[in-house]
Amino acid sequence: MNEKAWIELKDVSIGYERALLRPLDLTVRQGDFWGIVGPNGAGKTTLVKTVLGLLKTVSGEVRYPQGKPRFGYVPQRHLLNVNYPLSAADIVMMGRTDRIPLGRRPNAEDRRRVREEIERLGLTGIAGKRFGSLSGGQQQRALLARALVGDPDVLVLDEPTTGMDLPGETGILDFLENHHTCTGMTVLMIGHHIGSVVSVADHLCLIHKDADLFEAGPMSEMLTTERLTAAYGRPIEIDRHGRDVLVHAGEANHA
Amino acid sequence: MLETVSFWESSFVWRDAMIVALIAAASLSYLGVWMVLRRVVYVPLALSQVSSAGVVAAFLLADLLGDSGAEHGSGAWLDPAWSALLFAGLASVYFAKARNASGRATVVAYLLSAAALLLLGGFIRHDLHDVSSLLFGNAVMVETVQIAYVGAAALGVGLLHLLFYRRFLFVSYDADSAGASAVPVLRHEILLYLSFALMISVSTRAIGALPAFGFSVLPALTGLRLGSSMKGAFSIAMAAGTISAGLGYYLSFVWELPTGASMVALAGAILAFSGLVRRFA
Numbered sequence: 051m052n053e054k055a056w057i058e059l060k061d062v063s064i065g066y067e068r069a070l071l072r073p074l075d076l077t078v079r080q081g082d083f084w085g086i087v088g089p090n091g092a093g094k095t096t097l098v099k100t101v102l103g104l105l106k107t108v109s110g111e112v113r114y115p116q117g118k119p120r121f122g123y124v125p126q127r128h129l130l131n132v133n134y135p136l137s138a139a140d141i142v143m144m145g146r147t148d149r150i151p152l153g154r155r156p157n158a159e160d161r162r163r164v165r166e167e168i169e170r171l172g173l174t175g176i177a178g179k180r181f182g183s184l185s186g187g188q189q190q191r192a193l194l195a196r197a198l199v200g201d202p203d204v205l206v207l208d209e210p211t212t213g214m215d216l217p218g219e220t221g222i223l224d225f226l227e228n229h230h231t232c233t234g235m236t237v238l239m240i241g242h243h244i245g246s247v248v249s250v251a252d253h254l255c256l257i258h259k260d261a262d263l264f265e266a267g268p269m270s271e272m273l274t275t276e277r278l279t280a281a282y283g284r285p286i287e288i289d290r291h292g293r294d295v296l297v298h299a300g301e302a303n304h305a
Numbered sequence: 306m307l308e309t310v311s312f313w314e315s316s317f318v319w320r321d322a323m324i325v326a327l328i329a330a331a332s333l334s335y336l337g338v339w340m341v342l343r344r345v346v347y348v349p350l351a352l353s354q355v356s357s358a359g360v361v362a363a364f365l366l367a368d369l370l371g372d373s374g375a376e377h378g379s380g381a382w383l384d385p386a387w388s389a390l391l392f393a394g395l396a397s398v399y400f401a402k403a404r405n406a407s408g409r410a411t412v413v414a415y416l417l418s419a420a421a422l423l424l425l426g427g428f429i430r431h432d433l434h435d436v437s438s439l440l441f442g443n444a445v446m447v448e449t450v451q452i453a454y455v456g457a458a459a460l461g462v463g464l465l466h467l468l469f470y471r472r473f474l475f476v477s478y479d480a481d482s483a484g485a486s487a488v489p490v491l492r493h494e495i496l497l498y499l500s501f502a503l504m505i506s507v508s509t510r511a512i513g514a515l516p517a518f519g520f521s522v523l524p525a526l527t528g529l530r531l532g533s534s535m536k537g538a539f540s541i542a543m544a545a546g547t548i549s550a551g552l553g554y555y556l557s558f559v560w561e562l563p564t565g566a567s568m569v570a571l572a573g574a575i576l577a578f579s580g581l582v583r584r585f586a
């Protein structure tokens with residue numbers, strides 16, 4: 051908790067013109083790994099877009115105490131138009147756009163960083179292939195490489211493992227965990243499956259606009275049956291086996 | 306062979322029109338790739354209608370203020386060409402701001418400007434033929450000055466895209482990620498739409514609404530069908546557009562067909578042929 055805050059929300063209402071939830075507080079510190087979970091349509095993406103500055107707040111303001119950080123954003127893959135005739139390498143190079151002066155081609159440093167991220171994410175053999183022809187997992191790794199190639203301070207991912215098979219999901223999560231451990235990069239990740247989020251994050255944010263619920267804090271405090279049950283509106287059970295945590299839907303109480 | 310000789314011998318008749326058509330076709334085919342990829346293919350139609358409303362508004366204002374210069378299209382208190390550009394420019398800002406609702410914005414702009422054209426057109430005192438030629442151009446015969454107008458617009462659009470290509474690509478492909486990476490999204494959306502507005506407005510006035518709309522869509526579809534990269538798609542689209550314009554003009558001349566329709570039909574035939582190439586390649 052001694053690290054400096056990157057992002058602060060105090061009494062901030064998020065939403066599209068109308069507030070989704072009661073005003074919320076959230077402080078993201080340097081080196082935190084936040085998992086953001088909640089049911090579909092809970093307001094997770096709205097929260098993240100507000101943090102990124104893509105959406106205006108309904109009330110209150112998002113503060114960046116150290117100046118606005120450089121963000122690397124991985125959007126939901128299925129929202130992208132695969133008809134663009136772009137290779138995986140073209141997609142990764144997009145992450146350097148704001149560093150390339152107007153009217154200029156990418157310089158040696160831009161190309162080096164793109165090669166580096168392509169190698170790190172295991173895309174070397176498919177970098178020249180059309181993005182739309184890649185598997186979901188390969189597309190996701192290309193988008194992750196694009197987010198990282200701009201050398202961001204904060205990495206933000208919106209459901210990076212949705213629609214992926216188990217090896218693909220595990221590969222992405224292992225990469226993120228290792229990257230966070232090695233670089234100390236701040237990460238905000240919206241998770242589709244709470245089980246995958248709790249395996250890598252150290253902070254958890256529970257959000258559910260229909261229940262007017264927003265809770266955020268260290269994983270150890272947040273990961274309780276009561277809190278998760280309130281967030282998902284159905285019984286959730288937590289099994290702990292040493293360092294491993296298994297979260298699953300429990301039996302519905304029909305009494 | 307007789308027709309061919311006749312065609313070349315009468316080059317003084319078609320030279321200016323051909324040059325204008327080739328420049329407009331190449332530029333609109335390039336911009337069309339952006340429009341098709343962004344799924345805003347009705348934008349050229351709406352921009353052409355909005356710029357027409359601008360022309361009518363200029364005539365009407367000139368009538369109201371007793372300024373007769375507008376009928377010549379120059380030296381007027383409010384030149385119809387500038388008015389068309391102003392209206393198209395304002396519409397492009399509206400489309401850019403609408404972003405996710407740009408389809409709805411396009412339809413609203415098209416309908417309102419079409420209604421304005423019909424309602425206000427009746428109050429103009431100028432000869433209907435003068436107004437029509439300013440509104441919809443004529444691909445067969447163009448004034449030499451149109452080479453300068455269309456050429457300058459194409460040059461401006463080309464320079465703008467050379468400077469901002471990478472930012473236009475990022476913003477078009479994934480606006481949220483571009484915004485998160487500190488690329489100003491709205492500013493670049495407006496610039497991109499302004500480039501559409503400039504080229505469509507000037508081209509509609511020079512070669513007519515049908516070819517301008519046709520060159521904005523059909524060659525781009527060919528380019529995207531056959532091109533394996535953005536560069537490839539742009540090159541193929543521009544080649545398909547210029548072939549449609551040049552050969553379309555020639556065929557319309559020797560077979561005495563409507564020129565604009567011949568160009569668009571040829572662009573459609575090239576698109577159909579590209580489907581065969583794609584299937585058997």
